[in-house]
Amino acid sequence: MTNTLVKVCGLSTPETVDAAVDAGADYIGLVHFAPSPRHVTLDQAARLRARVPMTTKVVLLLVNEQPVPTAQAVDAVKPDVVQFHGGETPEWLALLKGAMPQEVWKAYGVRDAGSLESALKFRGAVDRVLYDSAKGALPGGNGLAIDWSLLAAHRHELAWGLAGGLTPDNVADAIRQTGAPLVDASSGLESAPGVKDVDRIRAFVQAARQA
């Protein structure tokens, strides 16, 4: 058994939210970004959020939102964590972190070891950095893995998590190889883009727990 935290991202239906909660996910993610096949409106996100017990934390994902829409989204959904996936600066995220009770996470695209060094600019500005693939058509949810050996070799100074191409079949290896304190998956738990599979959600959480 590991202590690795598990996040199931990109949920958009009551059934899949319930499946992730029942499977024991630590975090569920709701994507509010219209071009994504996993997009939920603020109204949908608030209704999904209301189903989640306090034992599971809710992460709201935003991309390059301006201050007013960010505040409106946080107010409507009342997440535990707000995760940013665009070109948000450390300065803006630090301001936000100081102004609201929610944790602030920043997804950060990893290309090489230099990416892990440059992520240090978010030190003090966010509560966690989520390392993800720097490639793909969308800002996240592309199913592309990063080079785990970079993370294994790195002396981590930031609280972090591993995302990108994780599935029920590879998550245990990913945890063993990188020592990730948190793992996050989205498209690897789907039967089609945006369509989560409850069996794959359960298998992912179980495989991460047993790594």
Ligand SMILES: O=C(O)c1ccccc1NCC(=O)[C@H](O)[C@H](O)COP(=O)(O)O
């Ligand atoms: O999932 C999306 O469609 C998405 C769209 C815009 C911004 C972020 C998005 N997802 C972010 C996540 O946290 C995903 O879980 C993460 O990128 C890993 O995705 P995957 O490689 O598909 O497991």
